[in-house]
Amino acid sequence: MAQVLVVVGTKKGTFLLKSDAARRDWVLSGPFCATSPIQHAIGDAETGTIYSAAGDAWFGPAVWKSTDLGETWTHSSEGLAYAEGEEPIKAAWSLAKVDGVLYAGVEPAGLFKSTDDGQTWSHVPGLRDHPSRAEWTPGGGGLILHHIVPHPVDAKKLWVGISAAGVFYTEDGGATWEPRNRGTRADYNPEDQRYPEFGQCVHSLALAPGGGERLYQQNHCGMYRSDDGGRQWTSIEAGLPSTFGFPSAAHPRDPEALFLLPLNGDIKGRYMPDAQAAVWRTRDGGASWTALRNGLPQEHAYFGVLRQALATDRLEPAGVYFGTSGGALYGSADEGESWMRLAQHLPAISSVETLVIED
Template structure:
């Protein structure tokens, strides 16, 4: 029977939650990674000998760090290498903000926004500096968390990244060259003459949809979007939602038309869920309509919020959905969001959630 692991990054280390396929009782392990701020924990299911887990984080005081576990999170060791800019860079790497493992490569998004890759399990890193050479780079500016690269998806030679408050970029040649992909996304704070600019869009999260196409879902500071062509053009799908503002988004592991998000009440009204009532919103038709899922979730005086990487799904059938909050609580649904249970409380601020199915 499969084991389900929820991989949690927090402000005080990494945690691993484990359950069986029923997903009713969860064991909690941690904190790991020397209690550093861990912004993202991911699994590389293709690692030789079984799945490897990686955790990345740091801050401006500690610098950047990456840890690895080869025993599904029972023990962790810091990797021998750390992403670093070339000598003479204007500022050093401040922290690891995102990780992505695929096809023998481990990618790391850092602050200030840049992308690195390791092909030896984190022992050495190469700066994919083509992104820094993009002609718009001198005009990039950070969002509330700074200038960060927090979303990565790679398939073969194609790579997509998201950076705040810059936008989405795509490379078709393994990171040598990049194009901005923000057509159709709006920035409510731009002047009329700035609308339609190549960059300047505060993407909060990206989710790759299942299936052979190139569908992505995007939660932005200014709206919710879907692209059916790898980000070349984006379409607003926020109609029917209480707000276009939120942080995480997750896509179904098999159905490209199903996605979940957790909209807040706007960026200027407290940044909590509408009326203090917790809800996860699900679409079954690629964003044409949305349904609020509330069963089991707090409906009065709930003012916690999920951050940009704090939602994930597992690959079971029905899919499990997981949502972490800055209050340190993790809520889970074993039936695609119809019913929810709090499976962990009083953790440090949850920064990210990912999943892994293990034998």
């Protein structure tokens, strides 16, 4: 029988929740990683290894690792540094594992990789060598590379999301990059500069299943879909309560299905619209949306959900999970039709990911 883990990154360490395939009863453990501030924690489906991206301006970056489902942990920051004289790296912000390579996105925005399972790191300089680099500007959370999306078939192809520089794409393992932001707005720019080549504030990227190049993007200024790997984006925000939010999560099998958590706006408090919690779901690629509220608080829901704090699992039906700025974790074992609170009173939750292990 499958064992389901929800891997939770928080401002004070990594936590794990474990259940069986029924996903009714959960056991919480943690905090791990010496209560370091964790920006993103993931599980590797092939090996069962758990990785946590950590750091802040005081402690600097590191990536923690557990090969025994949280029983013991090690960490390394060897090589997680820019050249002498450059602005120091404050934190590791995002992780992705593909074809034996572990990638880490950092602040100030850049990409590193490890080919020895996180023991040592090397800079992927092509991204910061892009001609647009001098014009990248930080978003509200800083100049961070917060999403790394590997291509489903070709390991040399990657998309990354940078606030507030936009989406960039490589097809040669990071040697060269191109912006892929056509069709996404930058409402904070002057009216004649609303659709620049780069400079958009992407909040999250989700790759649809199926082996193709359909991407979904929650942006500071709208919700979008691309069917060609980001060459062109189309707005799919009609029917949503807000154009603003942070996380999105793809269904594990249906490329038409996506889960989303809109917030009430960038200058209105950044909490649940009307203080009523809902996860919004589309089953038709964003043509229409349904609010899923059963089991979620419908009054006084003044919490936010950060850009990496929404995830699905690969079971049937798919599980959906999200964590709040107030330290509550919610889960659904029926694709959002009903919800239960899995944990509360955790530190502010930065990220939620899942790992399914077959016994």
